[in-house]
Amino acid sequence: MRLHWGYAVSVPGASKQKPSLLLPPPTTLVGALSYGKFRGRDSEFLSGQNASPAIFLGDVRAVARFADGCAGMYAEDVVKNMISYFQEARKDKETGQMRTTSMKYRSNIIPSGRVYAPGSELLALYVTSDLDPDELKKLSWSIIRLGSKEGLVSVEEVRTGVAKPVQGRVRTRYYFPATVRHGGFEGADFMLLDFWEGGYAWGKEAAKKTYVVPMPRFPIACNEVWAEAKEAYECDGETVVFS
DSSP states (O other), rough: OSSSSSEOOBTTTOOOSSBBOOOOOHHHHHHHHHHHHTTTTTOOEEEEEEEOGGGGGGGGGEEEEETTTBBEEEEEEEEEEEEEEEEEEEETTTTTTTOHHHHHHEEEEEEEEEEEEETEOOOOOOEEESSOOOHHHHHHHHHHHHHTTTTTTTOOOOOOOOOEEEEEEEEESSSEEEEEEEEEOOTTOOOEEEEEOOOBBBOOOOOOEEEEEOOOOOBBOOEEEEEEEEEEEEEETEEEEOO
16 A cells, blocks of 8 residues: 555554554554445444444454565654543532633643655555455455544555465564564564554553564664564465464
């Protein structure tokens, strides 16, 4: 998919300040894929609580990386955001009603993280047995954004095929759980980043999961590392590792 300008995906635990993850995590990718199926439905009722419709997409695993020859950079813009939902509600002395701080303090100037990569290509790879190839292809073509609603993308190519299971030492350019034994090649940097795990139900805190991300912090571009995989798949000539 082609990035119009880039994307912003808040890090786990972000509140008033909103730094961004350097790559879209699996939950963001699954949410983007679900948009074509649940468009217009912002939430669903599940087990007594609201949840993202993405929870009904099925067992879909996803990874992403920058295409070869493409890169981005991280920056934090100073913007005006609403902060009233981070303020403690107190009882008004005159009316006796609970309310947050006065209108004067309902917004503030805060830094917000962005990954800027205008015109760059991002590759997203989905592995699933719950969606047939035709539906997976249709939903992939329906992706219009990543992360925040402003992170517009244009899907330029979609390919589907059968994922071939592989094990042992493999080479990969996609992120994978840090619990997998791994290492880099000479001159190939990688980092450890925390992504969300689950968290599709509102009010239910998602768990953090650490991933190995094969790229340097600057510029944001893909590298290749090795991993001792127990569960991995060869997909269209590339390898993705899940455990």
